Amino acid sequence: MSARTVLFIAEPQSVTAIFPTLQEAGLQAGLADNITGALGFIRKSKPCLVFCRPSLQGFDAAVLLEHAGTTEGFPPVVVFSATGSAEEATRFLELGARDFWLEPLAWEKIKLVLPPKEPDPEPEPEPESRPKPASQAANASGMAGKFQIIGRHEAVLRVLSLAKRVAKSKATVLISGESGTGKEMFARYLHHNSDRADKAFVAINCAALPEHLLESELFGHEKGAFTGAINRKLGKFELANGGTILLDEITEMDLGLQAKLLRVLQESEFDRVGGVETVKVDVRVLATTNRDIEGSVRDNSFRQDLFYRLNVIPLKLPALGERGDDVLLLAEYFTNKFSATYGLGQLAFTEDAKQWLTGYEWPGNVRELQNLMERAVLLAGEGPIQPRHFLMGDDQWFPDDLAGVDADQRAVSEAPPPASAAEALSVMPIHEMEKRLILKSLEETTGNRTRAAELLGISVRTLRNKLNEYKKQGLDV
Template identity: 50%
Template sequence: MRLLIVGSLGGQLTAATRIAMDKGASVVHADTLETALRTLRAGRGADLVMADVAIPIAALIAALEAERIHVPVVACGTSTDARAAVGAIRAGAKEYIPLPPDAELIAAVLAAVSADNRDLVVRDEAMLAVVRLADQVAASEASILITGESGTGKEVLARHVHRRSNRADRPFVSVNCAAIPENLLESELFGHEKGAFTGAVARRVGKFEEASGGTLLLDEISEMDVRLQAKLLRAIQERVIDRVGGAKPVPVDIRILATSNRNLADAVREGSFREDLLYRLNVVNLKIPPLRDRPADVIALAEHFGRKYAEVNGVPHRPLSSDAKRELIAARWPGNVRELENTMHRAILLSSGAEIGVEAIRSPDGARFEARVESRPADAAARAAQTAEAVTRALVGRTVADVERDLILDTLDHCLGNRTHAAKILGISIRTLRNKLNEYSADGVEVPEPGTARIAMA
C-alpha cells in the first residue's frame, strides 16, 4: 500500500509513519499541501493520504477534486483537538486518527482503505480452474482480459495476478473506464501538460506513467470511446504515450490487465470496439463463471463475509443454519459476489439467535429472500425431465421401424440430403443408410436428394 503523509514530521507523526511502515505501507512524506499536490501530479501515486490537521484539510480535498486526483484522505492530530477533528470530517476526510498514534487503529485504517485486503475466496472447482490458469500466466508479461458478469470479482482476480507476477513489488494502478467522463479519460490515462485545456493548472502524470514498472488495470474497458481506443492501442504496442498537450512521447514500462462484463467479440461486430485492440488485450482470457454456477463458492464466501461483518459491527459470529445455506445456494445471484456480500451484511445485522437462520436472508427492501429466487437449478432439471417424459410418451404405440425411419429422414433433412454427413450423425455406415433409403423409396416415402430438404406435408 502507498501512503502519503502530509505535514511536519514532529515526534508523534513520525511515530505514525513508523507504525505504517511496520504494517507494510510504502510511505512518502510531503511537508506542505503544495508539495503533496506536486508529488501526486508527478505520478508518485498514493492509495491513502494521511494529513495533519495543521494542514488546511478542506483546501487539500478541494484541490484533489479540482484536479480529479481520486485518493481517500484521513486526518490526524492531537486527541484533545476535538474542533479540528470535527472540521476535518466535515471537510471530507474519511477518518480521524488521534495522536499519539495507536498501532491497532492505524492498522485498521490502512486495512479499511487498502484495496489489497480483498481476499480471493475460492472453493468451487469451476473457479479453481480459472485461478490455476491465472497463476500459470501471472509471471508472464502477457496482457490478460478478465471477463465475467458484473460483481463476479474481476478486479479481485486482477490484483491476485499482480501479486503473483514479477511486478508484485511495483504499483498496481486501476482505472475505471466507465466511471470517468469520455472527455477526461484521455487525460486520466496519459496525463497532460500545463495549459493543455481549461483547468490544467500544472503538468499531471497519467495512470500509464504512475503504473510504470508495475501493472495497469483498465476496468470495464468496453465502455471506452472507440476514438480513444486507437491511442490506447498505440500505447500498448509501442510502450510510449503522449500527454495531452505534450510535444514528445513518453516511454512506459507496464503490464496491461483489462476487464469487461460485455462480450467484446459482439462489441467488435457492432463497431463499438476495435478488433486489433481486442487481439492485443486478449492474449490470455480469464473467464469468471457467475456465482450461480459456483455453489461451493457461495457458502465459502457467505461464511467469509459473515466473519468479516460480525467483526466490523462488533457482534458475535454466528454460523449459517442448514436452511440458510440451502436458500443461498438456490438463489440466482444476478449481482453475483457483490450481491452476496450485501446480503450477508444484512443477515449479520438481522440475526439474533445462535445461527443465521433463513429468516435473516432478506432482500434490501426487507422481503423474504426466497420470494426473489427467479429460477432454481432444481426447477430447470424438473422441466427437462418433464420434456423428456413428454417425448417418450409421444413414441408410445409406434413401431421401432416407424421411429427409426422418422429419425433417419429427419437427420437427412437436417443435413440437406448429404448422405455421408447424416450417416456420421446417426452412427451407421453409408451402405446401411443407402439400403434404408432404398427401402423407404420402394415404399413410396419421399427421400430428399443431396442439396435439398423434404417438403413438409400438411
C-alpha cells in the same frame, strides 16, 4: 494491521475534506504534521495505509519511506502532491512509495488501495475423519494471505490456475464476467503474484469519465493544453511505470481513445495531451469487462485489433449462481469476517438459511452475497442466521422482542394511508422517486456522473445502468 485507520501526513486544510467520507466508510483518519508524530502514530495505532504530502514544511517524505523499507509491518505509503513531475513520481516510487497521486484525494481512488480489513484467522484444524476442502488449495495460492480467491468449484480453480501461471509474465490479460464476480480481485491477484508486486498498481474506471477527461487521466497533459490545464499532469500510465495498470470496463472507452491505447500496447509509448515529447513506459496492462466484448467488436463499437491485443490471456469468471457449494463457502467466509469486524461471536446458519442461499440465483454475484452477509450478521446479532435476516423480496424482519417499542412509535407505524392527494403531497412510486433523484443529481453536478454517484451513494456503474434504462424509455439523458 488493525483497525482500519488511515494516517495523513499533511496540512489539515489539504486533507480534512475527505475525512467525513472515510468515516462513512467505516475508517478512522489520523493526522500528523511531522515525522516524529507520524512514526509515533504508526507504532501506536498501526494504520493500514499512510498518505504523505512531500511539500509539508519540515517534513521529508524520503525519511518516512526509508523507515517503511526497513521496518517490518510498516503500512504502505502513498505520496500525493498538488503538482508533480515524472521525475518526482519516479523518485518516490523508487524509494518505495506504494503509489504517487496528484490532488485532490478521492474516495474512489483510496478504496482501491486499501488493504483487506483484517488478516484472515488461521482455520481450525479439520477432524481427521473429514476430507480436506479443495478450497484450501485455492486459498493458499494468494500472496501472504492477500487477495485470496476463495472457492473450490472447478471453474474457479481452473481460472485461478491459469492466473497463477501467467502472473509473472508481462502478457496482457482480459478478465471478463458479470458485475460482482470479482474481476478486480483477480487483477490484484495477478499484480501481487508478479515480479512487479513491489511497484505501483493503478486502476481507472473507463466508464467514469467522458472521453476528453479520460484521455488526460490515462496519458496526462501539459500546462496550457486546454482551458483549466494550469499545470502539467501525469497520467495513469506514467504513474504505473514499472508496475501494472488496470483498465476497468474497457468496453466503455471511445473508439478514438482505443486507437491511442493500442499504440501504448504495441509501442510502449504515448504523448501527453498537448505534448510534443514521446513518453516511454514499461507497464503491464490488465483489462476487465462485464459485456460481450466480441459482440462489441462485431457491431463496430470496439476495435478488433485492440481486442486481439488485450485478449492475449483471457480469464472468464463464472457467475456465483454457477459455482454450487461455493455460495455456502463464501457465505461462511463473509459471516466470519463481519462478525469479527463488529465484535460478534461466530454465527451459524440454520438449515433453512442454507437452503435459501443455495437456491437463490445471485444476480449481483459475490458482491451481492458480501453485502447480504453483512446485513444478516447485523440483524442476527448472536445468531443463528435465519432466512428472515436476509430481508429479500417480500420477506420482512422484526426483532424477536418488541417490548421496547412504545405505544407512540407503534401508532406511527400503524397510521392509515393519506385520505387525499392533498395529504399525500409528494408521495409517488419508489422507482419514480429514484428517477427524479438521479436526474436532479446530474443537474446539480452539471452532468458529472462520478460526482452524481457520490451524492447518491451509489457506484458509477449503477448510475450508468440506470441512465441506460431511462434512455430506453425515451428520456434524453
